[in-house]
Amino acid sequence: ILNVEQSPQSLHVQEGDSTNFTCSFPSSNFYALHWYRWETAKSPEALFVMTLNGDEKKKGRISATLNTKEGYSYLYIKGSQPEDSATYLCASLRGTGRRALTFGSGTRLQVQP
């Protein structure tokens, strides 16, 4: 994988459902993996910065895991709420080459009350 890919592209769930998204990134020369939440009419906001294989991060009902050897990260939302509706972006930073994040196209989550 040369680019950062996210799936699904969009997701509609009911309030209370748990959900998860996938981010695939280049595993070679891995440095860091970021997750951001981007709500409509607002700026992207950092959720997690992950650097170690096997890392697990948690922030309230949101958690993320990281597998640097196979190049994927999962973002989980437990008991989705309408305020979780946003686009979730992941971004990869490699140890060589461009020293800026490469973003995926995002997963757009809509939580219906």
Next chain:
Amino acid sequence: GAGVSQSPSNKVTEKGKDVELRCDPISGHTALYWYRQRLGQGLEFLIYFQGNSAPDKSGLPSDRFSAERTGESVSTLTIQRTQQEDSAVYLCASSLEEGGRQFFGPGTRLTVL
């Protein structure tokens, strides 16, 4: 200031005109990034400044685009002879260090008529 600020928030211009967008990063942040999001697309990296190092301009789409940063403070993104395809939201972000969590500004919505 408390966060990253950008100006103007909205800019409408005529095709062929030059525009200048401004970003004020968080004080003390050595890294500064410019991105854009065109309608229906993901975040696109444009340029990255890190301290006094030469900027990474690898994301600039054409030679009509240029950016400058004064020390570790204000940055300006200039688009010469604007085209309709330049219409996008231009986002600036800063981070305390290379690869660290990025703090985004509110963006400048550019419309080229």
